[in-house]
């Protein structure tokens with residue numbers, strides 16, 4: 001079996017993080033830890049925490065750092081992540097989250113193998129987000145140009161494929177602006193630690209996956 005890995009995937013909304021992280025998770029047999037998916041699942045479950053997260057998400061604003069760091073810590077301490085590793089998608093998004101992650105991984109002795117930035121220009125990201133559709137059950141991502149085979153029914157699980165409630169033009173612009181302001185500085189943070197790899201996000205999902213696996217294996221010395 002292929003060796004596991006501990007990865008952080010950065011990239012602005014629309015870069016294809018969700019799509020690629022699902023594929024990478026299958027390739028390396030590690031859990032895909034998407035903070036957005038975790039929050040959407042708790043909204044769907046109607047928990048009190050979900051109600052709180054829903055307000056932030058609908059407005060396109062970030063969930064407070066302490067809450068997100070706590071949620072990620074709980075997930076990374078589970079058995080599968082400890083045994084094989086994990087792929088972090090959508091976290092960290094602020095300097096405080098990056099520091100929180102660094103501390104938690106040092107305490108748990110789980111160093112990151114590779115941090116990847118999926119590079120995409122803002123205009124290309126906007127076009128992809130307007131076309132994005134997602135399975136409301138398993139979170140598989142589609143687009144109006146790459147729909148499921150049958151009538152917006154997920155190819156993977158049969159769930160309903162819909163447009164995300166926070167994929168309105170206003171919320172998208174807010175998220176991209178927050179990314180530029182709060183998340184872009186993390187590129188320098190990881191560059192200084194010499195663990196950042198840049199990957200071009202344009203191209204078919206298969207092409208981008210091949211680029212990612214090649215760069216990750218190269219860094220891991222596999």
Ligand code: ADP
Pocket residue numbers: 012013014035036037039056057058060061062063064068089090091092093097166175
């Ligand atoms: P996108 O990348 O398009 O913003 P995500 O699915 O990653 O979509 O996140 C959806 C929403 O979940 C965000 O707008 C935010 O409200 C919340 N969220 C996800 N990850 C984080 C995080 N690391 N910090 C704060 N809020 C987050």
